[in-house]
Amino acid sequence: MTWRRSLWAFAVFGLVVGCADRERSTLADGRLTATPGGMDFQRVALHDARETEISLRNVGRARINVSEVWVEGPEGAYLATFTDEGPHSLVPGSARALRVRYTPTNEGGQDAVLVVRSDAQLEPLLRVPLSGKGVAAWARVSPGALDFGRIEADSTKTLTLSLDNPTELPVEVMPRVVGADRDEFVVSPMSVAPRSRAELALTFRPTRVGRKQVALAVSPCRGCADLSVKLSAESLEQAVVAEPPVVDFAAVPVDRDDIRESRIRNVSTEPVTVTGLTLDGTDASFSQAPPQVGFPLVLQPGEVRAVPFRYSPGHMGPAEDLARYHVASRRHPTTDVMLRGFGGAAELCVSPVAHDFGMQPLGSKSRVMVNVKNCGATNAGTLTIQSLEWRTDPTGPLQFNHAPLAIPYTLQPGQEVNIPVYYEPTRAGRATGVLVMSTNAYATGTVDLTFRGEALAHAPCELAITPAVVDFGTVPPGRGAVLGVKLENKGRDICPVKNVQLRDNGGGVFSLPGGGLFGVTLYPGDWFSFQVAFNAPILGGSFTGEAQVEQMNPANPLLVVPLVAQSETSCLMASPWYVDWGVARRDCPPEPREVNYLNACTRPVSVSRVWVGPGTTDGEFSVGGVPTPQPFTLQPGEAFTVDVEYAAQVYGMNLSPLFVNSSDLTAPLLVPLIGESSKRMEKTDTFTQQDVSKVDVLFVVDNTASMVEEHPRLVAAVPSFVDTALAKQVDLHVAVTTTGIGPVAGACPGGADGGEAGRFFPVDNSHPRILTQAMADLTEALQQNVQVGQCAHVEQGFEAMRRALSPPLVNNADDPRTPMPRDGNLRFLRDSAALVVVFIGDEDDHSPDGVDTYVQWAQQLKGQNQPQRATFYAIAPTAAACGTAGGAGTRYAEATVRTGGEVMNVCAANYGPLLTAVANKAFSAQDRFPLSDAPEPGTVTVTVNGQPAAGWRYDAPTNSVIFTAVPAPGAKVAITYRRSCAAR
Incomplete structure (x- = not known):
């Protein structure tokens, strides 16, 4: 390129000289000089640049026009330009400046020539020598990545890069942050002196939460290509967090406390100082529990500290407070933890x-x-x-x-x-x-x-199922029908059957009214039936389903009974829609029933057949009185009636379909037939006569901590009870036990630590435990014994009663299960005496079994059909609650009603009237004995102590035997009768 430019310049120069020769004299030529006459740029860093100015002066006698300047030498290393825009015409003595820039592209010396072209005749090309030396000089950057870790937003963190300049020239480093989050980083250029090291500071000042998408581009020298430094950084909403944010103590009894931990974690990568911990104090039930953590404390990155809190409920119901950890943080000066609890625990x-x-x-x-x-x-x-x-x-x-x-x-x-x-x-x-x-x-x-x-193991089942298909025929839309399936053991060994249920309910139209049967064992020849119901949808349609039976037969473990039903509107209207005979007897089959069929359409209907279809036991039902010959036609509004009989010869539940084929139906119209044949014919109700002079009274007294108000009222009411008993000259046994089952603490008197578990109080025999009317100090003794203390936690009155009156306590002077001597309840319960149990408590019973279980147990103890022989009374919470009672005593209320007793509100100020009522009602003779079933007239017989009795009559309105001559106390009364066929 340089030689081509020289040839071109030479040609131009020739032309210019020729022109100049024609226009002016050679004696008046200008002359161009350069100052300095040569330039050595010396050492310059690669990609860096150094500039200088050269002055061009006209020292001749004529004007000179400078037309062009250039540099001949290494390409790209030198650049020459005028400092002004021109024109570049120099009169004699004037000067113009040139700027020459040296940017070395390679290491080592680089010589060049600055060439200036003018219209001077004698020296049209002025040549000025240039020299310089390129030196490789740039900073070395380390490391290649910076990790700021995780810091809380609104905080600051600075990291540094090491810049090492091993050369003899200074280096200027130009850093810049690139990426979406570059505005959260601060960095500035810097110069590194020759043969020295410097630190480049990069500061992270996050304002937004999240991971940062950035990188650092570093130019290690002026003009150098960028080096990439990887940056990792994340800003957090909060450095110190609570785990969990809510400490829930759940339910805790008011007389207990619970300790749970709150944990704080430093989720950042920087140490954080926690300066203190405070509670808002909105509920005094919460406090710090020992060992208490000392503040201030420094949480290292990732460190977790546990702080215990105590919840001691001072009141019932929900409780809340707020614990605040004070943190050295601009964004979140506190880390809050909600403390939550509930006074009163589920049991x-x-x-x-x-x-x-x-x-x-x-x-x-x-x-x-x-x-x-x-x-x-x-x-x-x-x-x-x-x-x-x-x-x-x-x-x-x-x-x-x-x-x-x-x-x-x-x-x-x-x-x-x-x-x-x-x-x-x-x-x-x-x-x-x-x-x-x-x-x-x-x-x-x-x-x-x-x-x-x-x-x-037993032999495989041989189970017969009838009918093979349960066919409901046609049931009008919106109606329901019930048929049955009979399972019979045809084998010679027992047959276990289970999971009797629907396999396919036909989209919800089929169901088992009695529910599925989980399991039953059939002895050889035994059978049972279960019902299948079909509820016809309003829109009608055809439906299929399946019932299943699992049997113990490896070769055929699952039996399936198909279910078929049709629902459509019928011209024939059956009345009734089903026939139910209820419970019948073999020896007195029930009266026949009638079913009437009406043609409710406006067109004639042809009836071709009326019959009893396959059921659980074929032959039990029969139909008569069907019009002949068949088929016959019913005109609109015409009707016919058939007679249906139930033989009741096969014991158990019997179900069959009564079908009628008519010309308007695709399947016969169904009327279900239902009956049950019972083996029960005669029945005997037995009683033990009330002993009007003998009553065993057991007081079951609540001994929990909440009975502070109620115990004095009970003590004050004891004289009313004793005075009534003595006035009636009752042979009285009185004992007291508590509602406590397990021992709790030594704060309760009596020697059992509040856990009498049915043993009479006091268990340690510090006072007489079985009191009688013969005791001169009966009132004072009973007042002493009902003062059972307040220490237990759970009221189990019914369970305490059952244990008190069951072996081994009831039939032993000493409980063989305990080390305490003479703590049995022998000689309290008398067969000839009535039993009265009085429960006193400010909260409902929490015994493990149902109320029915305890009532039936007590009635069996004294005669199930004699409510006066085992009667419960209670002083317990009712619907009219008060502040000292814990809810309603629903279990006590149910038990007293079931046994003929009554309940009085524990909130009453005076318990005397109730105990008086208890005494009056409990000490009355029984002259009325209710029967459990209706007898056939003339079949009632009565014996007293095994001998035919006189002085009694049967009262039909009350279904009771009433004595005019009341049996003696303790007499065994047996009333036998034949159940009435008419009633069945």
Whole structure:
């Protein structure tokens, strides 16, 4: 390129010279000089630049025009330009400046020539020598990445890069941050002296939360290509967080406390100082628990500190407070933790906790109901069943299961749920299963329920099913119908049957009115029936379904019964839509029934057949009085009636379809026939006569801590009870026990630490425990014994009663299970005496079993059909609540009603009237004995102590035997009668 430019310049120069020769004299030529006459740029860093100015002066006698300047030398190393725009005409003595820039492109010396072209005749090209030396000089940058870690937004962190200049020239480093979040970083250029090291500071000042998308571009020298430094950085909303943000103590009894931890974690990568901890103090139930953490403290990156808090509920119901950790932070000066609790804990009552299914046939299915109840006070919070899981059986597949329960399952105070648990043996021999129940109950969160059973192999089942198909024929839309399926054991060994249920409900139209049968064992020749219902949809249609029966027969374990039904509008209207004879007897079959069929259409209808279809027991039902000959025609509005009889010869439930074929239906019209034949003919009700002079009275007194107000009222009412008993000259046995079952603390008197568990108070015999009317100090002694103290936690009045009057306590002078001597209840309960139980408590009963269980137990103890022989009374909470009572005593109220007693509000100021009423009612003779069934006239016979009795009559309106000569106390009364056919 340089030689081509020279040739071009030479040609131009020739032309210019030629022109100049023609226009001026050579004697008046100008002359151009350069100052300085040569330039050495010396050492310059590669990609850096150094500039200088050269002055061009006209030292001749004529004007000179400078037309062009350039540099001949290494390409790109030198650049020459005028400092002004021109024109560049120099009169004699004037000067113009040129700027020459040296930018070395390679290391080492680089010589060049500055060429200036003018119109001077003698020296049109002025040449000025240039020289310079390129030196490789740039900074070395390290490291290649910077990690700012995680810091809280609105804070600052600075990291540095090391810049090393090993050369003899200074280096200027130009950094810049690139990326979406570059505005949150600060960095400035800097110069590094020769042969020295410097630190380049990069500051991270986040204002937005999140990971940063940035990088650092560093030019290690002027003009150098950028080096990339990887940047990692994240800003946090909060450096110190609470785990969890809410410390929930759940439900805690008012007389207890609970300690739980709050944890704070430094989630940043920088140390953070926590200066202190305070509570807002909105509820004094919360406080810090020892050991207390010292402040200030420094949380290292990722460090967790635990701080204990105590919840001691000072009141019932919800409680909240706020704990504040004070943090050295501009953005979040506090980390808040909500403290939450509930005064009054749910209490768990489970029954049974263990059950043995005993010997069962292989392939059977047995069930026990596990009752789970929230037996806490009404205001004590909810009970949540959190999980139900079976432990793995190491001997093989688990043979126990339970019905599904929606988990978590919540029970309000007083609510209960029954959980069916099944034993389905699949192998012979013993089996054990443990169902683990997890709840939020205080102190009893996890309960192990243990189940056992043993399976015995039998011959395969030979099960007959009738009918083979359950055909509902036609049922008008919107109507329902019920038919049956009969299962009969035709074999010579027992047949276990299980999971009798619908396999296909036809889209919801079929159902089992009695529910599915989980399991039953049929002995040879035995049978049973179950009902299947069809509910016809309004839109009608054709429907199919299936019922299933599982039997112990490996070759045919599953039996399927097809279900067929049609629903459409019928011209024939049957009245009634079904016939139910109720319970009948073989020896007196019920009267026939009539079914009327009406043609409700405006067109004639042809009836071709009327018959009883396949049912559970063919032949039990028959139809008569059908018009002949068949088919016959019913004109609009015409009707006919048929007679239907039920023989009642096959014991049990019998179901069959009564069908009518008509010309307007695709399937026969159905009228279900239902009857039950019972074997029961004669029945005997037995009684033990009330002893008007003998009454055993058991007081069951609440000994929990909340009975402070009620105990003095009870003590004050005792004279009213004793005075009434003495006035009636009653042979009286009186004893006291408490509602406490397990020992709690030594604060309660009597020697059992509040856990009498049915033993009469005082257990240590510090006072007489069985009191009688013969005692001169009966009133004072009973007042002493009802002062049972206040220390227990759970009121189990019914359970205490049952234990008190059951072996081994009731028939032993000493309880063989305890070390305490002479703590049995022998000689209290007398067969000839009535039993009266008086419960006193400011909260409802929390015994594990249902009310029915305890009532039936007490009635069997004294005669189930004699309400006066076992009567419950209660001084307990009622609907008219007060501040000293815990909810309504619904269990006590139910029990007193069932036994003929009564309940009085525990909030009453005076208990005397109630105890007087108890005495008056309990000490009355019984002259009326109600029967459990209606007798046939003239079949009632009565014996007293095994001998025919006189002086009695049967009162039909009350279905009772009334004595005019009242049987003597303790007499055994037996009333036998034949159940009335008419009544059945």
